[in-house]
Amino acid sequence: MKSGFLYISLSVILSIILxxxxxxxxxxxxxxxVQVPIMIQxxxxxxxxxxxxxxxxxxxxxxDTNKAYKDxxxxxxxxxxxxxxxxxxxxxxxxxxETFQTVRFFVKFGSQQYLIAQYDNxxxxxxVGTPHLSQTDEATSAEISKRLLNKEQYSTIAEIKRMPGIxxxxxxxxxxxxxxxxxxxxxxx
Amino acid sequence: xxxxxxVKQALDLTKFFMIMCFAGTTAFADIELGSExxxxxxxxxxxxxxxxxxxxxxxxxxxxxxxxxxxxxxSFGIDFSVQAMMIPSSQLTFNAPVPDTMLNKTxxxxxxxxxNTSNNRTTITQPTIYGGKATPLFSxxxxxxxxxxxxxxxxxxxxxxxxxxxxxxxxxxxxxxxxFGDLFFLGFNINQQIDQFFKIFGKDEIQAIAVNLxxxxxxxxxxxxxxxxxxxxxxxxxxxxxxxxxxxVLYETLSGKFEATYKNxxxxxxxxxxxxxxxxxxxxxxxxxxxxISFFEAHFDAxxxxxxxxxxxxxxxxF
Numbered sequence: 001m002k003s004g005f006l007y008i009s010l011s012v013i014l015s016i017i018l019x020x021x022x023x024x025x026x027x028x029x030x031x032x033x034v035q036v037p038i039m040i041q042x043x044x045x046x047x048x049x050x051x052x053x054x055x056x057x058x059x060x061x062x063x064d065t066n067k068a069y070k071d072x073x074x075x076x077x078x079x080x081x082x083x084x085x086x087x088x089x090x091x092x093x094x095x096x097x098e099t100f101q102t103v104r105f106f107v108k109f110g111s112q113q114y115l116i117a118q119y120d121n122x123x124x125x126x127x128v129g130t131p132h133l134s135q136t137d138e139a140t141s142a143e144i145s146k147r148l149l150n151k152e153q154y155s156t157i158a159e160i161k162r163m164p165g166i167x168x169x170x171x172x173x174x175x176x177x178x179x180x181x182x183x184x185x186x187x188x189x
Numbered sequence: 190x191x192x193x194x195x196v197k198q199a200l201d202l203t204k205f206f207m208i209m210c211f212a213g214t215t216a217f218a219d220i221e222l223g224s225e226x227x228x229x230x231x232x233x234x235x236x237x238x239x240x241x242x243x244x245x246x247x248x249x250x251x252x253x254x255x256x257x258x259x260x261x262x263x264s265f266g267i268d269f270s271v272q273a274m275m276i277p278s279s280q281l282t283f284n285a286p287v288p289d290t291m292l293n294k295t296x297x298x299x300x301x302x303x304x305n306t307s308n309n310r311t312t313i314t315q316p317t318i319y320g321g322k323a324t325p326l327f328s329x330x331x332x333x334x335x336x337x338x339x340x341x342x343x344x345x346x347x348x349x350x351x352x353x354x355x356x357x358x359x360x361x362x363x364x365x366x367x368x369f370g371d372l373f374f375l376g377f378n379i380n381q382q383i384d385q386f387f388k389i390f391g392k393d394e395i396q397a398i399a400v401n402l403x404x405x406x407x408x409x410x411x412x413x414x415x416x417x418x419x420x421x422x423x424x425x426x427x428x429x430x431x432x433x434x435x436x437x438v439l440y441e442t443l444s445g446k447f448e449a450t451y452k453n454x455x456x457x458x459x460x461x462x463x464x465x466x467x468x469x470x471x472x473x474x475x476x477x478x479x480x481x482i483s484f485f486e487a488h489f490d491a492x493x494x495x496x497x498x499x500x501x502x503x504x505x506x507x508f
Binding site for chain 1: 297339
């Protein structure tokens with residue numbers, strides 16, 4: 001009889017463990033993450049050792065052109081900037097033979113700005129038609145996501161830092177930046 | 190009208206399937222995929238969904254039996270059982286075909302330690318439905334992104350409510366079935382004790398050998414239709430009164446089709462896909478324990494298959 005109680009108890013414990021698996025499964029399955037590309041094209045020019053300029057169209061506007069985003073707008077729980085590719089337009093006939101110290105891209109909320117991509121020692125001809133990839137830090141992405149979903153005002157900014165001492169003009173550089181965003185959709189909504 | 194809610198509450202894996210298939214859809218007669226699945230075509234879907242189909246197939250063929258010993262008398266009972274499958278790391282990713290837009294181009298992927306460049310990439314490692322982050326594919330003219338997995342390392346299978354009929358030929362038949370609108374599920378398993386035919390154990394009544402043959406089928410309208418066949422053999426031994434240990438080997442198959450249309454296809458020519466359902470699992474080795482006291486039986490087993498499985502349940506015997 002004692003062993004009977006033991007096995008009944010074991011079966012109850014097993015049921016609890018397995019029902020725990022069921023609960024975990026259900027919650028895992030309610031959130032689907034899809035990736036969408038955000039393409040930003042703009043031109044940069046300057047004559048100082050550090051140029052900072054807005055990138056024109058903002059991330060949310062650009063996301064709005066994506067069907068997966070648009071169709072699921074009301075049930076999106078995260079917009080995490082993931083990877084980025086930066087290159088110069090292949091079709092432009094002119095590219096300066098210059099090396100920039102850094103090219104950095106930011107998302108700026110008020111006075112706080114978040115680095116989303118950084119490229120060091122940018123030898124411009126090497127970037128013509130050749131995407132160079134980077135990945136945004138996860139904690140930074142999570143913070144940006146929170147603020148984007150809060151509908152806070154922001155701007156996207158490119159910063160070009162030239163090698164120390166160089167202040168001559170550099171003509172218009174046609175820049176391509178593609179960011180991929182990981183969008184989490186709550187399927188149960 | 191088909192009640193999606195009822196199915197969701199009743200069957201976990203089926204809920205998964207339903208969520209996946211019906212996300213963002215309005216018409217239930219056919220499966221429509223929302224725009225979040227636009228990056229999936231038939232070839233991609235085969236690899237992406239294969240571990241899920243494996244889980245469904247494996248859950249069909251779980252809790253088919255306990256001990257190999259059957260009495261020469263009529264019996265009838267009802268069994269409630271559950272199971273969980275561990276997803277091996279090999280089923281978290283697959284070699285996905287590169288989209289047509291990226292063929293014959295120089296493509297780039299980020300590897301964590303740098304950029305991987307290829308002039309002739311035809312496949313790319315991507316997550317299956319159970320995997321994690323997808324890898325975007327870049328080129329100077331196009332960027333392709335993909336749907337991610339659900340980050341699942343273990344999954345509960347379809348729970349079984351089954352009726353058990355024992356007949357005096359030392360045969361046991363287990364029957365499972367459900368129907369909700371266009372969704373139809375049917376399964377049965379025949380167990381037959383065989384050692385007495387060959388007098389393997391003589392008058393020893395604590396050991397037994399049995400074989401089984403199972404068939405399961407699940408279909409939903411024209412959208413999916415899958416069936417599984419399973420057969421195997423096992424040995425059991427009574428350790429103390431009412432407590433039996435059993436172990437055996439099973440061979441199982443899964444086949445069928447899955448068909449879906451896109452709700453908002455980017456390409457108007459690319460409206461529908463149809464895939465053949467396949468499984469990673471064929472061979473399963475199983476070891477279990479069952480304890481019966483009066484009308485109550487509790488059972489538990491662990492199986493090594495492509496997705497290792499633990500299962501357990503309780504049965505109530507009316508006679």
